[in-house]
Amino acid sequence: MHKRFSTQRGFTIVELLIVIVVIGILAAIVIVAFNGVQQRAGNSSRLSELKAWEKHYKTYAAQEGKYPQLPAAEMGVNYCIGTGFPDRDGDGLGDCRDLGTAATRHSVNPGLNDELKKVGTLPGGPRETPVSGSGLGPWVNHNTNGAVRITAVLAGTECPDWTEPGYTYPAGARMCAIVLPAVR
Numbered sequence: 534m535h536k537r538f539s540t541q542r543g544f545t546i547v548e549l550l551i552v553i554v555v556i557g558i559l560a561a562i563v564i565v566a567f568n569g570v571q572q573r574a575g576n577s578s579r580l581s582e583l584k585a586w587e588k589h590y591k592t593y594a595a596q597e598g599k600y601p602q603l604p605a606a607e608m609g610v611n612y613c614i615g616t617g618f619p620d621r622d623g624d625g626l627g628d629c630r631d632l633g634t635a636a637t638r639h640s641v642n643p644g645l646n647d648e649l650k651k652v653g654t655l656p657g658g659p660r661e662t663p664v665s666g667s668g669l670g671p672w673v674n675h676n677t678n679g680a681v682r683i684t685a686v687l688a689g690t691e692c693p694d695w696t697e698p699g700y701t702y703p704a705g706a707r708m709c710a711i712v713l714p715a716v717r
Contacts (some may be wrong), residue, residue, distance in 0.1 A: 572688045579670065579685045580693065585656035586671060587613060587681045587711045592652045594716045600681050601648040608677045612642040615657035616647070618669060629660070630668035630686075639672045664688050664706045679715025684708050
């Protein structure tokens with residue numbers, strides 16, 4: 534009589550469950566780390582563009598002796614700067630902030646962009662995805678006192694030291710601005 538013993542042994546259900554749980558934990562760690570990297574990369578890109586706009590405005594002021602002029606009625610109004618903004622309200626102009634709220638929507642001012650093109654290619658490019666559902670940015674506000682405020686929306690709630698913090702959105706985004714003093 535021959536006894537047959539199998540030398541093959543399979544995994545138990547407990548061993549399989551342990552492996553699945555470990556893989557799930559590792560996947561969760563990777564996803565959280567990846568989201569943080571995406572947020573930092575997006576913020577870095579928006580901050581670089583903010584610096585580029587600051588340089589563009591300073592170059593314009595150096596060449597023209599002033600910032601681009603807006604009619605008195607448009608002083609203190611926020612305008613998208615650059616190109617590539619989606620036209621959400623069908624007015625033919627791009628919109629860069631609070632895309633779902635007409636009362637706080639900012640649109641492109643073609644005359645302002647044309648004026649800024651005098652000193653070179655406008656910074657930025659196509660923009661489709663708002664930061665935390667809040668806004669695309671950047672936009673600019675020419676104050677009645679002659680100062681210029683260039684604002685971007687960053688994911689998270691911290692602004693770099695070289696910017697001025699603004700409104701914090703409930704969705705976890707913050708407005709950060711560079712303020713350029715009036716040209717004298």
